[in-house]
Amino acid sequence: MQTLIDELGRLPGIGPKSAQRIAYYLLKSPAEDANRLAGSITEAKARVTWCQRCFSIAEGELCAYCQDDRRDSTSLCVVEEPRDIVAIERTHEFNGRYHVLQGAISPIEGIGPEQLRVKELLRRVESEEVKEVILATNPNIEGEATAMYLGRLLTPLGIKVTRLASGLPVGGDLEYADEVTLGRAFEGRREVEA
Amino acid sequence: METPPGTSVARVELVDFRCYESTHLDLPSGVTVISGDNGEGKTSILEAVVWCALGRSFRGVPDAALVRAGQEEAVVRTFISAPERSRKIEVGLRRTGRNKILLDGKAVPRLRDLIGALRVTVFAPDDLALIKGGPAGRRTFIDELLTTINPRFSGVRADYEKVVRHRNALLRAGGRVNSQSDEGATLEVFNQQLVATGSELLEGRLQLLNQIFPEVQLAYRELAIEPVVLEADYVCDWATSGPNETGLSQTLTREELAKTMRAALSALAGRERERGTTLVGPHRDEWALTLAGLESRSQASQGEQRTLALALRLASHRAVAAAFGQEPVLVLDDVFSELDEYRSAALVERLAAPQTLISTAGPLPFGVEVAARVCVANATARVQ
Ligand SMILES: [Zn+2]
Numbered sequence: 001m002q003t004l005i006d007e008l009g010r011l012p013g014i015g016p017k018s019a020q021r022i023a024y025y026l027l028k029s030p031a032e033d034a035n036r037l038a039g040s041i042t043e044a045k046a047r048v049t050w051c052q053r054c055f056s057i058a059e060g061e062l063c064a065y066c067q068d069d070r071r072d073s074t075s076l077c078v079v080e081e082p083r084d085i086v087a088i089e090r091t092h093e094f095n096g097r098y099h100v101l102q103g104a105i106s107p108i109e110g111i112g113p114e115q116l117r118v119k120e121l122l123r124r125v126e127s128e129e130v131k132e133v134i135l136a137t138n139p140n141i142e143g144e145a146t147a148m149y150l151g152r153l154l155t156p157l158g159i160k161v162t163r164l165a166s167g168l169p170v171g172g173d174l175e176y177a178d179e180v181t182l183g184r185a186f187e188g189r190r191e192v193e194a
Numbered sequence: 195m196e197t198p199p200g201t202s203v204a205r206v207e208l209v210d211f212r213c214y215e216s217t218h219l220d221l222p223s224g225v226t227v228i229s230g231d232n233g234e235g236k237t238s239i240l241e242a243v244v245w246c247a248l249g250r251s252f253r254g255v256p257d258a259a260l261v262r263a264g265q266e267e268a269v270v271r272t273f274i275s276a277p278e279r280s281r282k283i284e285v286g287l288r289r290t291g292r293n294k295i296l297l298d299g300k301a302v303p304r305l306r307d308l309i310g311a312l313r314v315t316v317f318a319p320d321d322l323a324l325i326k327g328g329p330a331g332r333r334t335f336i337d338e339l340l341t342t343i344n345p346r347f348s349g350v351r352a353d354y355e356k357v358v359r360h361r362n363a364l365l366r367a368g369g370r371v372n373s374q375s376d377e378g379a380t381l382e383v384f385n386q387q388l389v390a391t392g393s394e395l396l397e398g399r400l401q402l403l404n405q406i407f408p409e410v411q412l413a414y415r416e417l418a419i420e421p422v423v424l425e426a427d428y429v430c431d432w433a434t435s436g437p438n439e440t441g442l443s444q445t446l447t448r449e450e451l452a453k454t455m456r457a458a459l460s461a462l463a464g465r466e467r468e469r470g471t472t473l474v475g476p477h478r479d480e481w482a483l484t485l486a487g488l489e490s491r492s493q494a495s496q497g498e499q500r501t502l503a504l505a506l507r508l509a510s511h512r513a514v515a516a517a518f519g520q521e522p523v524l525v526l527d528d529v530f531s532e533l534d535e536y537r538s539a540a541l542v543e544r545l546a547a548p549q550t551l552i553s554t555a556g557p558l559p560f561g562v563e564v565a566a567r568v569c570v571a572n573a574t575a576r577v578q
Contacts, residue, residue, distance in 0.1 A: 015291045017266070105380060107363035112370060112380055141356045141387065148383045 055100040055117045056082040072096045074131040084174045091183035104142040132160040151192035162189040200520040200548030201276040209269040210262040212238040213573040224565030228553045235570035236553035242270040246283040247312040249305040257287045306348035313522035315511040317529045321503040329480040343517045354391040366470040392475040393452040413505035422486035429480040432458045524550040
């Protein structure tokens with residue numbers, strides 16, 4: 001029982017009290033319900049992996065966006081997490097490809113450029129037909145730092161590098177921005193200075 | 195004490211806050227006096243109300259210590275009546291985990307979004323530390339006044355503090371995070387952010403001090419028995435360039451301040467790496483106050499220090515009132531026991547607020563008109 005509570009408590013956003021409540025709920029529910037949950041976790045873990053090209057979530061070698069031939073390969077949008085892609089897709093402002101960094105630069109947490117998919121991004125920019133990179137990291141300190149770092153790295157390569165326009169709530173997360181705000185930020189993106 | 199119309203706390207409810215299991219008070223406008231035996235009870239009520247305004251205990255107590263013994267969560271609800279609209283703030287303070295804040299029933303994701311819903315001016319015995327203590331207390335005084343008058347700065351301040359923490363972590367790691375080949379690129383990014391947020395905060399502080407210092411001088415003259423010359427100097431020890439070696443002229447633009455910061459960052463780069471901490475920026479600054487040319491922190495008498503502390507609070511109260519056309523709620527925590535009759539009377543005469551909450555163990559100064567009395571005993575509070 002305590003092992004279950006401890007494991008649940010390690011999940012994001014779940015405190016010790018919630019962990020206890022969920023553990024009791026699971027123990028009280030029928031065996032097939034608990035098995036279905038355990039099974040879906042195991043299955044998802046086995047089937048879902050990182051997309052080999054953009055490092056979003058994929059059920060196979062490539063994710064749905066990387067497989068889709070109708071998308072514009074000259075335009076590449078860099079985000080922190082796969083969930084940011086969902087937020088951007090809702091705006092219908094973007095029809096290019098994505099690149100997921102899997103985080104943002106955060107020295108406090110010991111995360112530097114080498115802990116992110118930065119090398120992979122550079123490789124893509126060099127080997128694919130990318131003409132514009134849109135830096136869509138979160139409008140907070142870590143996201144801005146990451147965008148600045150990438151801007152300095154990418155601008156000398158002779159491609160267009162843009163950053164989402166302000167208007168996004170500062171200090172916020174992309175995933176919580178509403179479609180209208182995020183859509184306008186996309187439309188009004190500005191070029192990054194070297 | 196005048197009672198102009200304005201915002202007031204109409205009701206406060208406490209659940210498992212400090213010694214209170216469950217209690218509520220309906221408060222009128224005008225002066226409410228909270229009395230009772232010495233102990234936690236009187237100040238706790240003020241502390242709860244002020245938490246809803248500042249997002250922290252004015253006594254500097256961590257939130258976990260505000261939760262009643264044996265409980266997991268303390269709840270404070272304040273009902274604010276204002277000419278334009280009534281508001282409700284509900285705060286859940288957790289012993290472990292994140293606090294929960296609701297404004298008019300809607301979750302407030304960040305503490306700084308609460309700022310402005312309720313404005314208070316607090317006078318407390320600890321205010322003496324504003325003058326007697328280190329520079330950090332004076333910086334907090336300036337920054338809290340700045341964010342009250344111009345809420346944009348709550349974001350600037352939070353961002354700046356975050357950048358300093360990131361930069362310190364980076365400097366401690368020798369300039370690179372888990373990396374062999376960074377060559378200072380990450381540090382350069384955080385330098386840029388330090389300069390951007392730091393110069394904005396500096397500009398805000400300097401403009402605010404320019405604006406309120408005459409008010410501080412006036413308040414000091416009103417409250418002191420024998421006023422002397424009061425002067426102030428905003429000191430940046432890190433500034434290596436500028437009009438004088440360490441002080442910054444208060445008329446510098448943000449670009450000039452940014453330039454000063456950049457120059458200091460290159461001058462002190464070696465020492466920062468050596469010490470593993472950020473040595474440049476407004477988090478290192480001092481607001482030095484002198485009385486008759488002597489440093490008030492170390493060379494003024496306790497009486498003069500107390501007068502100066504009162505003057506800072508009175509000036510900030512007036513500055514906020516002028517900015518919003520409405521006086522903040524006044525909170526006086528056991529202030530009169532520390533003051534002589536002259537200064538008590540002088541203070542009372544100058545204070546104006548739609549609502550004043552006073553905790554006291556002794557009698558009130560002459561001339562205070564009381565609208566309600568609250569008696570605290572056995573962990574319950576009741577309006578008499
Ligand atoms: Zn992909």
